[in-house]
Amino acid sequence: MNNNFLSSFTPSLMSSQTLEAIFVQRHKIVEHLIELVRDSSNSKNKHFRLLIGMRGIGKTHTIALIYHRLKQQNGHLTHLGKPQVACPHELQDKLLIAWLKEEEWGVSSWLDLLLSIFKALAIEYPAEYNTQFKSQIENLYQLSADDATRQAETILKDFIGKKTLLLLTENLDEIFNSLGESGQKQFRAYLQNHNLITIIATSQSLFSGVSDRDSPFYGFFTPEYLAKLTREEATNLLTKIAELQKDKELETFIQSPIGKDRIQAIHHLAGGNHRVYIIFSQFLTRQSLDELVQPVMQTLDELTPYYQAKMQWLSPQQRKIIELLCDCGNAITVKEIAQRCFITHQTASSQLKDLRAKGYVTAESFGRESFYELQEPLMRICLEVKKQRGEPIKLFIDFLRIWYTEKELQQRLEMLPLDCLEREYIYHALKSKEEFLTGNLEVGSLDNNLIYRGIEEGIAENNQKALELFEQAIKKNSNDYDAWYCRGRTLYKLGKVEEAIASFDKAIEINTNDYYVWYCRGFTLYQLDKLEEALASYDKAIQINSDLFFSAYFNRIELLLKLNRWEEGFKDLDNALNRFADAEEFDEEYTEGYIKIIWESTTDFTIWKSRLETLVSIYNKHQIVSVLTIGVINHIPILMSDIVSNKAARNWLETWQSISGDKVEFAIALRFLKTAVEYKESKGSRKILLQLPKEERELLEELLAEKSNK
């Protein structure tokens, strides 16, 4: 088996090196548990710990890691060149380990548990087992169950001798269920009478067998709750996976802004579940959404049995509740759950409490009312896919599209208006730097060095310093085009827009044929609301470079619309989309600008409708409706502004509903828009947001939080 084999579902199959390599978040817990094993082995203290967490959160991984670390017998380990936790080699003569793995299906009594322990010991210590105990254990099958139990107890005691036995016990809750009260009492009596065993166990939740005061094991185990992964920890996990698999592309991608955003998207879907991150790591780097669709479909297919198995672990009543929550998609009250499942409120409450403890559902309370929903949106999506034969897939893909692109867009929006220019500037600057370094730029003078240094300072956001350097360059040579141009950019960044235009004008005086300075001039004039002049600058930029300068076209269209030259603007948009049919750069950034201009242009319902219909028809013609739907979503923060009336927001919603209410591509966008408008009308009641599925709600919440920035 490949030493780097990554198992999403059976961590116990992974090598110790792999387990260590992708270990995140739980170093302290594991080190502490090993210390407790040491204490249990070296003294009469015996510790009993229960690792608690939902399925997929990494319980087996943690157990496997403890197992491997304890198995190392030769002093200090090093792994990947890093010092490891001190190895308990002194335990060699003091500790035995029996690992009862996840599927101990055969345990239904204390005797069965004893036999399982023997099987685990036989695997760990075959020599001792075969020579000293095998025949005795075989003989057990000749005895009655009671006699065999007593005999097995004695054999185990003899096997352990003066050592301590560490029982690594997965799914202790299941084992306790099978043992029943009688078996639990036998188990506990054995622990108390012989003081030979320490236990590290796992369970999905704190279960009654250890938490009810009437249970034999009440308070016996100390719970250790395994926390869900935070986004940073998920990033760390994915980085480690990339390192392990020597996937440089993934490693670099994870650190990129888009990579971080994609992790965020998966984070919302995964609900902190380790397993899901490991699975999604395979296609995190796909460049386009189209490339993503196929692996996502495949992953959903792979995950479905996992979520089905998660359902199998529940009682029929709990399954019914989960199924209802899947069907609803959004959060619902206990009352609704009770009604829809035909159970009493009290039963629904207690089942939900248990489901919550097991990590299947989360709850949000408003006064005395609690709303419940599924913890992992992916569980719902997978089960829906199975049930509805593919219909939700499209919606899911649409959702992913929003995530993947919206996040990127947000970053750009944050940069606007000032930094949008800066982005181009840096690009330009780096290009110059490259030329400079490769010797293609005319160099050799101090002036050029000043410009280069100014650019460096600008990149580092030391704009005042940059400005000084550019001005020094101008002082040396008042006809230095680059110096005037760069000065203009820096003044723009410093908010001195009028001075920036003057500097650009000076650069144009020196060199009238650089499309870029015209573009910058246009953009800066636009900021000053000098629309006609800005339009002229854009026209000039396009005239100089009609093939290469993509942004100028779409920004120019924005100006036309802003100048109420609707017909011309829409016509140019259609043409531009024809002209740049393959351009990937055309995205929501421009679309949102157009939508915003339409929104601001009037409050007349019918005019909105007519303009938006034209816009929809153009996007439809060019098969980029999905870009438009994202534009609709990204417009929401503007509607949330305090200066926008509820009536205007509602009219806007109804306009969109009348145009696209029947189009499935708009389903998610209109759901967002409707919820946002109702949220506004309710003066910010969170209850309204609970109408949306969790993953959509989290996205909308981010948009709502942006309102003040818009």
Place this chain on the structure above:
Amino acid sequence: MKGAIRANPGGIIAPENVIGRDRLIADTWDRLEQQSIILNAERRMGKTTIIKKMQAEAKQETLPIYRDLENIKSSIEFVETVWQDVEEYLSTKGRTTKKVKDFLRNFQGVEFQGFKIPQIVATHWKILLTKTIEDLLENQERQVIFFWDEVPYMLDNMSEKQPEEAMELLDTLRKLRQTYPNVRMAFTGSIGLHHIVKKLQQQGYSNDPTNDMYPIDIPPLSLNHGTDLAVRLIRGENIQTDNITNIAEEIANAVGCIPFYIHHLVNDLRFKNVVNQDVVTEAIQDSLINPQNPWKMEHYRDRIHNYYEQEQHKYALNILDILATESYLSFDELWNRLALDSASQNQETARDVLRLLLKDYYLIQQGKTYGFRYQIVKSYWELLRT
């Protein structure tokens, strides 16, 4: 570090790591010189830990034999277990349980070997038990103390199918105590023995089989000892504090000096950066009211509904509500407050419920006044209800 102990809430504590029980243990030894005892306490108060420490540190002139009996389901199993323990001990001295083996040989007609008493003699368990005790006493001089843990569980197991057997066992043990003055028994259990005896009485049992045994209550630690334990645990877990003694005292006080909760609280604090008073307060509040917390304090609320009669509910809740905000009240003071609620107007019911709350470890009587037995339960009740 000297005196440092790892937090081990609920686990098995090494005798040398049991803090603050020396006085109680000394008193218990004194009492055992006179008579057998029953150790009473709420669950997780440390009964087993105490008797295991006693076993480990027994004086030369006593022979302690510890056994957890919760897995025992019949009298013959019990006898077999006692006999195995005695046989195991005697074998270390080169002796054996001759009387038991003679009896079995006579009964079966062949030499008895092995560690399993044949089913055929099950009905003669009383004789076997007596002979086991006689074998032990004849083969050594010391006073024997059977530390029998979870006796109520064993009786409960038996009473499910054969309540008469449980009754007979209780009577037989009483008889053995009376017949053999060198035999002492120390019973402990997670459930009160009185619950089992009451259950048996409902099925016709009329004896009081433990009235010769002295009941010993296990109290929380003193504040000094609670603080000492907390200091050692803080050191054992290498927790940084702004003032270790103050924090330890804060912890001990907050959980009413119950070792189980001190262990828990320190365990919960082990990954905090620097522990100060605010951190402790926050951890306690979380532990008391968080439904996911293993302390499961809601048991104290739920038990009223699950185990008390319908008409007693309001009385129990009202009494606890009143005492949660007071230190100690006499019955008259309590009654004056209770009677203000139209749902608790019967004085006799109030007295009955008060007795139940005392027996179920909610309350304690000091002179003529009543208050919460454990500070931690009081704190929980206050948080929950007032």
